[in-house]
Amino acid sequence: MDARWRRRLRTQVATLLAVLLAATALTFAITAVLPGDAAVAILGETASQEDVAALRRELGLERPVAVRYGEWLLQAVRGDLGTSYRTRERIATMIADRLPVTLELILLAQALALAMAVPAGILAAYRSRSRTDAALGALSIGLLSTPAFVKGIVLIYVFSVGLGWLPASGFVPLSEGLWANLGSLLLPALALALAEFPVYMRLLRADMIATLQQDYGLVARAKGLGVREILLRHALRPSSLSLVTVVGINLGRLVGGAVIIETLFALPGIGQMLVSAVYQHDHFVVQGVVLVIATGFVLINLAVDLAYAALDPRVRIGE
Amino acid sequence: MPRTRRAFLSVAAIAAAIVATVPAPEARADGPRRGGSLSIALEADVVGIDPLSFSSYNDKQVGITVYDTLLDIDPKGGLRPNLAERFEASPDATSFRLELRRNVKFHDDTPFDAQAVVAHFKRLMDPRSRYRFVSDLAGVASVEATGSHEVTFRMKAPSAHFLAVLADVSGMVVSPAAVQKHGDAYASNPVGTGPFVLKEWRRGAQVSFVRNPAWWKGPVHLDEVVYRPMPDTDTRIASLKAGNLDVAMNAPGKDVIEARGARKFTVLDPGSLGSTFVMLNVEKPDVSDVKVRRAMAHAIDRDAINKVVNKGLMKVASTPFGTGLAPHERVEGYPKFDPAASRKLLAEYGKPVKLRVSVQNAPLSMLTAQALQQMWKKVGIEAEIVPFEQTALIRAANTRDYQVMLYRWQGGVDPDRNVYIFFHSKGSANRTAFSNPEMDRLLEAGRATTDPAKRLEVYTAINNLLARETPYLFLSYFNNFSLAQPSVKGVAAIPDGLIRVGEVWKDR
Numbered sequence: 001m002d003a004r005w006r007r008r009l010r011t012q013v014a015t016l017l018a019v020l021l022a023a024t025a026l027t028f029a030i031t032a033v034l035p036g037d038a039a040v041a042i043l044g045e046t047a048s049q050e051d052v053a054a055l056r057r058e059l060g061l062e063r064p065v066a067v068r069y070g071e072w073l074l075q076a077v078r079g080d081l082g083t084s085y086r087t088r089e090r091i092a093t094m095i096a097d098r099l100p101v102t103l104e105l106i107l108l109a110q111a112l113a114l115a116m117a118v119p120a121g122i123l124a125a126y127r128s129r130s131r132t133d134a135a136l137g138a139l140s141i142g143l144l145s146t147p148a149f150v151k152g153i154v155l156i157y158v159f160s161v162g163l164g165w166l167p168a169s170g171f172v173p174l175s176e177g178l179w180a181n182l183g184s185l186l187l188p189a190l191a192l193a194l195a196e197f198p199v200y201m202r203l204l205r206a207d208m209i210a211t212l213q214q215d216y217g218l219v220a221r222a223k224g225l226g227v228r229e230i231l232l233r234h235a236l237r238p239s240s241l242s243l244v245t246v247v248g249i250n251l252g253r254l255v256g257g258a259v260i261i262e263t264l265f266a267l268p269g270i271g272q273m274l275v276s277a278v279y280q281h282d283h284f285v286v287q288g289v290v291l292v293i294a295t296g297f298v299l300i301n302l303a304v305d306l307a308y309a310a311l312d313p314r315v316r317i318g319e
Numbered sequence: 320m321p322r323t324r325r326a327f328l329s330v331a332a333i334a335a336a337i338v339a340t341v342p343a344p345e346a347r348a349d350g351p352r353r354g355g356s357l358s359i360a361l362e363a364d365v366v367g368i369d370p371l372s373f374s375s376y377n378d379k380q381v382g383i384t385v386y387d388t389l390l391d392i393d394p395k396g397g398l399r400p401n402l403a404e405r406f407e408a409s410p411d412a413t414s415f416r417l418e419l420r421r422n423v424k425f426h427d428d429t430p431f432d433a434q435a436v437v438a439h440f441k442r443l444m445d446p447r448s449r450y451r452f453v454s455d456l457a458g459v460a461s462v463e464a465t466g467s468h469e470v471t472f473r474m475k476a477p478s479a480h481f482l483a484v485l486a487d488v489s490g491m492v493v494s495p496a497a498v499q500k501h502g503d504a505y506a507s508n509p510v511g512t513g514p515f516v517l518k519e520w521r522r523g524a525q526v527s528f529v530r531n532p533a534w535w536k537g538p539v540h541l542d543e544v545v546y547r548p549m550p551d552t553d554t555r556i557a558s559l560k561a562g563n564l565d566v567a568m569n570a571p572g573k574d575v576i577e578a579r580g581a582r583k584f585t586v587l588d589p590g591s592l593g594s595t596f597v598m599l600n601v602e603k604p605d606v607s608d609v610k611v612r613r614a615m616a617h618a619i620d621r622d623a624i625n626k627v628v629n630k631g632l633m634k635v636a637s638t639p640f641g642t643g644l645a646p647h648e649r650v651e652g653y654p655k656f657d658p659a660a661s662r663k664l665l666a667e668y669g670k671p672v673k674l675r676v677s678v679q680n681a682p683l684s685m686l687t688a689q690a691l692q693q694m695w696k697k698v699g700i701e702a703e704i705v706p707f708e709q710t711a712l713i714r715a716a717n718t719r720d721y722q723v724m725l726y727r728w729q730g731g732v733d734p735d736r737n738v739y740i741f742f743h744s745k746g747s748a749n750r751t752a753f754s755n756p757e758m759d760r761l762l763e764a765g766r767a768t769t770d771p772a773k774r775l776e777v778y779t780a781i782n783n784l785l786a787r788e789t790p791y792l793f794l795s796y797f798n799n800f801s802l803a804q805p806s807v808k809g810v811a812a813i814p815d816g817l818i819r820v821g822e823v824w825k826d827r
Contacts, residue, residue: 034708035707035708035711036708036709036710036711036714037710037711037713037714038710040710040713040714040717041710042449043449043451044374044451044452045713045716045717045748046452046454046740046747046748047451047454048454048747049717049718052714052717055449086366086372087366087367087372087506088367088503088506089522094522097522097523098522098523153553153557156554156557156561157557160557160558160561160563161557161560161561164561164562167558167561167563168554168557168558168560168561168563168564169547169549169554169557169558169563169564170524170525170547170549170558170563171524173521173524263550263551264551264553264554265554266547266548266549266550266551266554266558267524268521268522268523268524268548269523272523272550273523275550276363276364276550281710
């Protein structure tokens with residue numbers, strides 16, 4: 001087991017590095033060809049041509065992209081993500097300040113999505129082809145085909161403007177109370193969760209229907225076990241393999257959703273930071289955020305692999 | 320018995336306290352109320368709370384919360400004393416003397432005096448500071464403390480327009496002691512003389528300020544001002560409707576119209592300083608001929624564009640000067656909407672006119688460009704729209720790498736700032752390649768005298784010259800409308816659009 005584990009770990013680390021290298025190089029190349037000018041963004045529209053040219057030289061924007069990427073990489077490897085062109089803040093600090101907000105948002109969204117999808121999926125599978133199943137199916141198609149920002153705006157108008165239950169925007173840190181904190185994140189997390197919920201529910205429903213038709217499903221029923229027992233103890237675990245994979249992969253996708261939702265709900269996460277950095281041509285900030293997101297994505301995939309092993313004994317190495 | 324008695328006393332005390340804290344209804348109506356927190360949405364987080372890093376209207380708003388400007392402007396755009404109690408120009412407008420207010424202190428308790436003001440300007444003018452508005456100070460030869468509370472600016476050339484600069488970002492005086500103390504971290508630890516003191520800045524989330532109890536202008540009414548960056552326009556309006564926000568600045572036209580109709584919010588209209596216009600590079604083919612330029616102007620129905628793009632909210636423009644500047648609309652002969660006249664001029668020109676219109680890739684700019692394209696098509700001018708990213712557009716403008724461009728200028732507090740750098744043959748931002756000896760003479764004359772009547776005459780002549788030569792085809796003035804909860808009171812309509820939070824109060 002040890003040797004195999006080591007080999008596996010080595011492959012995973014190599015994949016991680018390859019993905020990070022590719023993602024950051026690609027981002028660097030894209031930001032380099034993006035229209036616009038960091039020097040103009042910093043100096044403003046009435047700056048003289050000489051000043052703009054001087055700043056471009058100072059920022060090293062005139063040098064080849066490959067050289068600049070190489071330098072950035074050398075620094076990043078040493079753990080130095082550099083400083084923002086605009087705010088002159090350390091990028092590592094900026095990310096450390098904002099990452100917790102995004103993480104909390106995404107985890108809350110996943111929790112909400114699963115809390116809705118698991119019971120709904122089980123219900124739909126158990127009552128498959130019933131009216132309840134059809135209604136849940138229609139609901140999920142509707143939710144899937146509505147973009148996140150539309151769901152966000154609708155939620156704001158219903159729960160903030162209409163009912164006045166939750167704030168329409170802004171973030172309250174945990175230090176000011178758990179409930180205020182959760183209250184400020186509930187609507188944005190729900191906007192994200194409503195996009196994931198249908199996927200999870202349909203997936204669980206399909207797998208569950210298949211599981212219930214297996215022999216052991218019949219045996220369990222023949223043994224005289226109750227519905228609850230069969231569904232939750234015998235059918236749920238073997239039916240949740242694809243769900244676990246998708247939940248894992250979706251964590252990465254949710255970061256993409258967070259970019260839009262954080263901007264819409266004015267949350268100080270890395271998504272909003274990324275958007276404003278792109279607008280302000282703050283290249284190194286973009287690089288830093290991409291590096292963090294890519295790392296997170298690869299690590300999550302690794303975690304999904306491990307979770308597999310825990311759920312399905314057949315996947316366990318060495319057996 | 321003692322127990323009951325104590326209970327009775329405390330009930331009486333509570334009752335008395337309630338009576339004391341609830342003001343009589345009639346007292347509520349008159350005069351500002353003290354207390355409350357005012358929340359204002361920003362379009363983006365500030366980069367730093369330091370004049371050095373200010374660039375947008377947003378930043379300036381945060382700026383005047385902590386800092387006071389040396390001079391201020393009144394609703395008509397005229398200068399008035401602020402941190403400088405008196406100001407005086409030499410007859411040839413080459414030197415300016417400011418008498419500073421005494422007994423003013425920065426938030427760090429250091430004195431506000433001539434030394435501080437001089438140190439402030441030295442910092443702004445230091446090339447290493449990379450101050451964005453350094454071009455506003457380009458004409459300054461020296462800044463000296465000529466008394467403990469007297470500062471004298473000497474200029475390289477006559478500069479009647481210079482005083483207005485002191486009512487803008489450059490006039491926001493920072494505490495030199497705080498700059499010394501915090502160094503590079505000053506922008507996160509701002510210290511001014513203004514109505515509010517920084518309490519906490521959670522980057523990306525909010526910046527909050529608390530009342531400066533020792534503000535020299537008098538008692539500050541609000542306890543607190545909170546700025547929240549909200550990049551999405553719909554979110555700003557929804558937050559206002561949900562009551563999570565007191566003021567949404569720079570509100571979109573449709574929401575201003577809705578608010579006016581529903582009367583749920585106060586519409587704050589500060590007037591305008593600048594305008595939007597079509598900018599023509601007179602070195603490029605076709606538009607180098609004044610006949611073509613005038614034909615293009617005659618083809619534009621400015622009222623229609625204003626209706627379509629601005630919902631009719633803005634005022635149609637014929638000059639570069641907004642409502643807050645004296646030469647506003649003082650012009651004769653600006654080409655009117657007249658397609659027949661346009662066709663006649665094009666026939667005289669004799670060649671087909673082909674335009675490439677550079678535009679920022681923002682929805683309203685694209686809409687304006689499309690409207691222009693249609694209007695020009697009707698008189699036989701072919702126009703192609705080329706969308707640009709914002710900084711790429713600015714770059715193309717500054718390097719004159721365009722033929723026709725849709726542009727805007729938010730405007731300065733002095734008329735000079737809307738024309739000199741753009742139309743002087745040696746102007747630092749002469750983007751139209753405009754070169755006209757008469758214009759140069761007028762622009763110099765506008766700087767050479769501080770007499771308002773003479774200056775008005777000069778800028779009126781400039782308007783007429785621009786109407787004749789049409790390097791700019793004016794579209795509309797632009798006002799930065801804000802929407803506020805009805806409880807927000809005491810906001811003066813100052814044309815720069817900034818809310819003087821020191822004088823604002825909240826009615827509950």
